[in-house]
Amino acid sequence: MTALTPLERLWLTEAVRLREEHAGALEDQEANRLARTAGGDLASRIQYRAQWLAERDGLAAALRHWVQGARLALMLLALLAIVSGAGLAFAALGNGQAPVNVFWALGSLLGLNLLLLLGWALGLLFAGEQGASLGRLWLWLSAKLARDAKAAQLAPALLLLLQRRKLNRWAIGTLVNGLWLLALLSAMAILLMLLITKRYEFYWESTLLGADAFVAMTNALAAIPRAIGFGAPTVAMIHASTRDVYNTELVRQSWAVWLVASLIIYGVLPRLLLMLFCRWRWKRGQARLQLDLNLPGYSQLREALMPSSERLGINDAAPDLLHRIEGGVSAQDSDGALLVAIELDDQRPWPPQLPATVKDAGILDSRESRHKLLEQMSRFPPARLAIACDPRRSPDRGSLALIAELARSATATRVWLLQAPPGQALDAERLGDWHVALQQLELPFADCVPLNWLETGHD
Structure with missing residues (x-):
């Protein structure tokens, strides 16, 4: 995120509060998760959340x-x-x-x-x-x-x-x-x-x-x-x-x-x-300027940002608008390579043969597995991330939002659109929908496993 002065951070936080007060709560699941990972007291987490949302939404x-x-x-x-x-x-x-x-x-x-x-x-x-x-x-x-x-x-x-x-x-x-x-x-x-x-x-x-x-x-x-x-x-x-x-x-x-x-x-x-x-x-x-944490817009964030007990899973609905992807971490903050798959069925053997330097994050098929991986990537962000998707499924908003959230936790990301199993064919229109959606997210994609890129960082 862009470096801001203390006054600008407080100012943006207040602007986000007013915006949510007038237009309703923003989709803030990822912002809350990153704010919890950043740590600090409640005021610091509220400011981190507000700055992340402000960067995402153009404020x-x-x-x-x-x-x-x-x-x-x-x-x-x-x-x-x-x-x-x-x-x-x-x-x-x-x-x-x-x-x-x-x-x-x-x-x-x-x-x-x-x-x-x-x-x-x-x-x-x-x-x-x-x-x-x-x-x-x-x-x-x-x-x-x-x-x-x-x-x-x-x-x-x-x-x-x-x-x-x-x-x-x-x-x-x-x-x-x-x-x-x-x-x-x-x-x-x-x-x-x-x-x-x-x-x-x-x-x-x-x-x-x-x-x-x-x-x-x-x-x-x-x-x-x-x-x-x-x-x-x-x-x-x-x-x-x-x-x-x-x-x-x-x-x-x-x-x-x-x-x-x-x-x-x-x-x-x-x-x-x-x-x-x-x-x-x-x-x-x-x-001496600081947030008034007694305001309703801030007090209701206490449980989300400083929960009394850690909750697993994704509870919010997928956003109506997917935002442009930018690497959430720098090369200095990240290390290693990671392969993860989203909602694969039992017809496809997984994982493929991987080099020793590439780690397998398994298949994300539940809220608990998604939450666990996102929390791990917040602490240990990978330098290269490959996301395997089955293009026989429609690119729904929930899957695209998850792809976007995963990509923001890595320095570089590529999407692997898997080939159809033997005896089956991909629907051309649905595959085109995937291409359009990933182009809107500005994520590179291919129909072959990017093992060489995962291992070395080069094609």
């Missing part, structure tokens, strides 16, 4: 598509933030033809950011669903860009999983503050570029506020920048900026430094610290 591939769509959506939002930040800088300084009102410029750079930051903080304190609109936009874009119909339950599963530890707020908080940080950094870069390449003249004016009030506000905003070494306009420069003599080089430079320092201190740094804080809370909560 794991849908998750990978969704994650790719989420990354692309995040890149689009980041691009939008960069363009918006550049727009803030151009709006603050204008085209350079007219003097710049310093407080209008500061309001353009920080006003919307501070209002939304206050709304985010209030939502965090009282509602806990801050930034929900931006989060919904990101989820919507992720789903659209994933373009996978099987991803319908992935977003709800992720939200339900994160809500159990209230991690939504920290995930959205990281997203919101990160995008605003990107926008403000973009604004700062464009602001510096404009201030370096153009000459701007700064002034202030007010109908209701006098010079003393304006000086007090400017000094209050400049207190922190001045304390950490940034320059700020003096009282004389502030008074001078209301008269025609304001456009001296020193005054212009002082106002420019004050604008950049205010953007960094009151815009960039708060967003950076909040993003790091949300990221820290997200990482801390993610490490």
Whole structure:
């Protein structure tokens, strides 16, 4: 199975639970058997089962598509933030033809950011669903860009999983503050570029506020920048900026430094610290994230995955749809060669003469024999497996499902379609049904015993 992060394993498990809750239980006999073989506690077995079912049914591939769509959506939002930040800088300084009102410029750079930051903080304190609109936009874009119909339950599963530890707020908080940080950094870069390449003249004016009030506000905003070494306009420069003599080089430079320092201190740094804080809370909560085993979808799996007494046999009906076969084990995990037959009658002598290196697994003609062999192959998977079938029988769903399950427990598999006994003939139509079914399973087949392949691995 594909390697997944702990969060992705939990996410897939929750998605499989939602799918079974809405559409009914999946055919999971083989998944349960492999999960029992893998061992571990109940939560580990549930996750193993869910990942196996997700790989089989295409949900794991849908998750990978969704994650790719989420990354692309995040890149689009980041691009939008960069363009918006550049727009803030151009709006603050204008085209350079007219003097710049310093407080209008500061309001353009920080006003919307501070209002939304206050709304985010209030939502965090009282509602806990801050930034929900931006989060919904990101989820919507992720789903659209994933373009996978099987991803319908992935977003709800992720939200339900994160809500159990209230991690939504920290995930959205990281997203919101990160995008605003990107926008403000973009604004700062464009602001510096404009201030370096153009000459701007700064002034202030007010109908209701006098010079003393304006000086007090400017000094209050400049207190922190001045304390950490940034320059700020003096009282004389502030008074001078209301008269025609304001456009001296020193005054212009002082106002420019004050604008950049205010953007960094009151815009960039708060967003950076909040993003790091949300990221820290997200990482801390993610490490503690686990399944809620009391949910009905999980609690009812306890007996199947951790049975109080081992049951033999296959109890579930054959699946309606047979899935594509892929080797369930690697060459490093497997060893030896095995020959097994499915439901042969007494007219055919069995087994054939076999080399010493090829083991005979007998004839599978009961649920107990099937279960025993599958359990053995889970622990000791063969490198090469030959499955002998009697093509006089119809390729029913149960036999094909068993062939598929056996093939997934071996590195390489071939099907041996036996010749008819002397004096009998094979039905051409039924033989064609076998060929079609095995081609759908993508398993090689032949009408002669593959002894050389079993013994050496070569034809």
